[in-house]
Amino acid sequence: MRSNTKRKKKKKFLKVIIIFLSIILLAGAGYTYYVYNSVKETAxxxxxxxxxxxxxxxxxKLDLSANPLSILVLGVDEREGDRGRSDTLMVVTVNPNDNSTYMMSIPRDTKTEIIGRGKQDKINHAYAFGGTNMTIQTVENFLDIPIDYYMKVNMESFKQIVDALGGVRVKNQRLAFNYQGYSFPKGTLNLTGDEALAYSRMRKADPRGDFGRNERQRQVVNGIINEGAQVSSITKLGSILDVLGDNISTNMSFDDMKDIQANYKGARKSVQSIEINGQGGNIGGVYYFNVNEEERTRISSMLKKHLEL
Incomplete structure (x- = not known):
């Protein structure tokens, strides 16, 4: 049972990025009156x-014509009668002045102070204790940066997004491998939703372990960005919007999305993944991911610089 749970959670990291980037890209895709209104309705x-x-x-106050901004993406698995936990936490910072985007995933087991609870715990427990607001305050305290927007994502829509786009294209340069019944030779690959998920999950057979898997995840993300930027079919766009509208909630208004798409879209051309280093271990029989103060300060300083703070 524990093994199955771990496998399910490994799927979630990429799903959040895909959905977040898709809505930012599509928010300004108003090339007809019909599409404009469809996007507005979804937003x-x-x-x-x-x-x-x-x-x-x-x-x-944040100026969406000039200031870098930050977005917290929460991957949440909510059930009826249970708020659930944020199994994925990702901070995305976007700088329109140098047209760059940083993405940093916070490990769900990271031990930190839960703001409003007055104690140390796993960072993903903040959502179970106090929902979106407590989670944002806890992340802000951990990284010492402002969080301007959030996107809360239902985690069951990754494959639908990829397939609605007609698949994604990646270049597999490092390692030919087989995984979950699929073959991935070296070279340019056109992946379906199921294949993209498998391509981004494999770790044990990769000599670089998590680093290799993260690289493949970034390839798929860039593939989604490129495909999303070229959406020209109203039918295809409609399918994507249906998936997004049913699986995302956010404090962004439609006007916010329009401003972000208009003023920040150049940042999609330079996406950098940031990894936070730490050490896992058991404390009182409970597993935590421990980040020392020097590493936390390093990450905080990097993000502050990107946000021009």
Whole structure:
């Protein structure tokens, strides 16, 4: 049972990135009146009223024509009668001035102070204790940066996005391998949703382990970005919007999305993945991912610089 649970959770990292990037790319795809209204309808469906009214860590109001911004992406597996936990936490910073995007995943077992609880615990427990607001405050405290927006994602839609786009193209330069019944030779590959998931999950047969898997995940992400930027079929766009509208909630308004797409779209051309280093271990029989203060400060300084703070 524990092994099956781990396998399911490994799927989730890539799904969040895919959905987040897709909505940012498609928010401005108004090449006809019909498409514009379809996107607006989807955006309004995703928008939710939230107690989160903006970060107190910003001295001035965020200007979506010039300021770098940050988005917290939460991958949540909610069940009826149970808020669930945020099994995936990703911080995305976007700088329109140098047209770059940083993506950093916070390991779900990271031990840190849970803001509002007054104690140390796994960072993903913040969502179970206090929902989106407590999670944002906890992440802000851990990284010492403002979180401007959030996107909460239902984790069951990755394959649908890839297939709605007609697949993704990647270049497998390092390692030919077989995984979960699929073969991945070296060279350019056109992947379906199922194949993209398998391609991004394999780890044990890769000499580089997690580093190799992360590289393949970035390849698939870039494939999604490229395919999403070239969406020209109203039918294809409609299928994508259906998936997004049913699986994302956010504090971004439609106007916010339009401004972000208009002023930040160049940042999709330079996406950098950031890894946070730490050491896993058991404390009182419970597993935690421990990040020392020097590493936490390094990551915080990197993100602050990218946010021009």
């Amino acid at each position: 309004n469906k995703m928008h939710e009223k939230s107690e989160w009214s903006g970060s107190k860590k910003r001295e001035n």
